[in-house]
Structures are given as C-alpha cells and as structure tokens.
Amino acid sequence: MVYDVCVVGAGMVGSAAAKWLCKLQQDTKICLIGPLEPTEKEWNDGRREVFASHYDEGRVTRELDADYTWGLLGKRSIQRYKEIEEESGIKFYNEVGCAFIDTKGNQNMQKFKETARKLAIQHEIFNCKTFQEKFPYLRVNHDSECIWTAKRAGHISPRKLVAAQQKIASSLGCDVIHEVVTTVSEVTSQDGDTVMRVSSESGRMIFARRVLLCTGAFTNFHSILPKDRKLDFNMCKTFVVKAELSEQDAMKMSDMPSMLLDNKNCYVLPPIKYPDGKYYLKLGLWFSLDNQFDDIQGAAEWFRSHGKNYDTSKTLDVLRELVPDIRPLGLTTDSCIASVTPTGQLFCDMLNPRLGVLIGMNGLGAKCSNEIGRMGASMISKGSWNYDLNSDLFKVQCKKNVLHGKL
C-alpha cells in the first residue's frame, strides 16, 4: 500500500501537520511515524538516540513577538486552541496572560509594540510600580517596562497538545507508527511510478507518494535527507531549572502570568502541576549559539543528562530576584535542544517534488505548532508552496561543503 503522505517526526509540528493533512483532504491516506517519549528505562539504558522538545508540561504561548511573522503564526495557532481542545477532549491551554519585560526604551520593546500594532493585539503597558501593584509577589528592575497581554496568552502543555493532535489525526484515519526512521529514499514501484520508501530501525518499510520531514533537531542525522545534503541550522543547548513549590505557595501565585524577561535573557512559567502531582515554577535562559553539537551522540547525551552538570547559579539568581520570597522545596534541571536557523524563520520548503521539510523552530515552535503544521500540510499535499505568506521567508538553506559524517 502506498500512502499519499508520510510525515516523519511525531513531535509538536509533525503531529499538527498529520492532523491537517487528514483535515485538508479527506480520503487521503496519511501516516505519521516517530518514537514515543522515552520510558524511564529508555532514559537510563543509554540506547535511545532520538528525542523531541515536548517532554514537558509548560511552554509560553502568546501572540506578541518581536518578529511579525512569528507573531502572526502564534496568533493563528492560538485562535484554534479551543477547537483542538473540544475536538480531542484534551485540555492543554491555560490563559493566564503573558508579560514581556525589558528595560524601558530598549529596541526589542519597540519591536514588540510594533507587532502589537500591526496585529491589533490588545495589550497594556505597565511601569515597575504598576506592574508590582498587579503582582505584589514579583519584583522587576525600577527602569523596567512591561507589555501585558491578558488574553490569548499564557501557557500550554506541549505533551498534551501532541496527544490532542495525534488523537484527532488518528480519529480521521491517520496511521500513527512509533518507530525511528533510518532512511528515506526514492524507489520505483511495481507500476513503474517513483515513490518514497521510508525505512525504520525495525526494518519496516513504508511507501508514500510524498514525505514531510518534521524531525526537529535530529534532521541532519540518519539518512533521511537526499545524499550529501545537510540543512543549515544550529542545534543549541537549552537548559531549564524547575523550582518545586508547596501547593500552598503555588496557590498564592495562582494569578502569575508567563513571563519573558528580556533584560535578564530568560523566560519564566508560573507554578504548574506536573504528572508527579507536584507544582514547579520553571525558568529557562535563552539559547546561546556557543552551545552546539556536532554529532548525534553528543545531542543524545545532552538530552539524557537532564542538564544535571550545568551551572544553575545564574538562573537561580534571576529567580530569587524575581520572586524574593520564594521557598523552593527542591530544584530539578532539564535539558533540550533548539534548532536555530540563520534566517530566524522556520524552513518550510520542498527539497524535491516528493520530499518536503518543516523544521527550524528557533525556540518558538510550541505556541505556533498548529499553524505551522497547517502551512506544511498545505505545501506537501500540493507538492509546492501553498500558503498566504511569502515563500521566500521560509526557504530552506543547506550547509555548504558537507564532509562525510560531519555537520
């Protein structure tokens, strides 16, 4: 049997794309292939090499962004959260608002205001005093300015959003297969047609007319790209600290919004209840281009480390400054990878008439994943660009002079 489209990578973007493929063209046969979140045993035995960026309960979501395109993709995604929750029966969105804080007059602050204007996003501006009147348990620098959006902003559970998208996709007939793909190649079928063959670690072979790669940071590994091609993006280490709070303390901060502290180079999520029943307030630093990987072993090791050997002092200083009365019961760390493109935009493009890519989320893909999935699904179902934004923005770039086995 030959699928119309096989989506490789069952993360936030791939799961959304698979759902949209089923929705956009009924009666098409769609397959989504990618491994599940590792089990405790798989985290520990050291054999797992492919990971995703959604093994967590909190991602900041907001329409506002310094960049208009990312803002628009966020806005279009958030508009459909309710619909996804209703269709799947899985709740993943908490509309607690989002505060963007920076030193008054800074360039990024101006860009956020500009995007707010262009996208007609409802917002308020606070200074240090008015911000602290609203959130008395939080402290910001006296020269800070805050753009506050109460609506269509807050946080989402990336795990639950993935589950919701896959549930809807399955209900619309998508076959979901939990395996790692080792090769993607063109072959000639018995009828003489050229089709794509997707082979998995277990030896399973899937045939499809077209393939969409949504393989995130791991796209340049295995043999899933055409020979001698590697996509031009950086794999940047990201690292978070989670402060465990008592239920009582978490409740005291129940109106806390998601926050972007640009002058501290980090983002903060309010206390969220995790599957272990405990409440964690999470803080992460923006990624840095200095922290990168050359091979799959290094990337996998970074995921498996959960950031345990990383220096937490800078992150904790920011946390104590922001919430001076915080009394964490414990601290845990976690690690992940952001795929950062040279253009700052994601890649959504066809590498050839049968193979498309949808990768390079620049640390912004969770909130926008539903719309990005729609953009990729529209493209791969047609075999060429099919979205109302300029395709040049999303053109894929490949690395030059790729040596065998080296990125």
Ligand SMILES: Cc1cc2nc3c(=O)[nH]c(=O)nc-3n(C[C@H](O)[C@H](O)[C@H](O)COP(=O)(O)OP(=O)(O)OC[C@H]3O[C@@H](n4cnc5c(N)ncnc54)[C@H](O)[C@@H]3O)c2cc1C
């Ligand atoms: C710590 C951290 C905090 C973040 N915070 C935010 C935030 O607050 N707001 C926000 O919007 N975004 C945030 N992001 C970014 C967001 O989580 C990512 O952009 C998004 O999850 C990327 O989704 P993806 O599906 O493109 O890639 P990935 O999550 O990397 O998924 C790729 C999938 O492909 C699979 N795969 C890879 N190779 C293969 C293969 N060979 N065969 C089969 N499957 C394969 C993987 O298993 C994975 O499931 C954050 C990211 C991190 C790491």
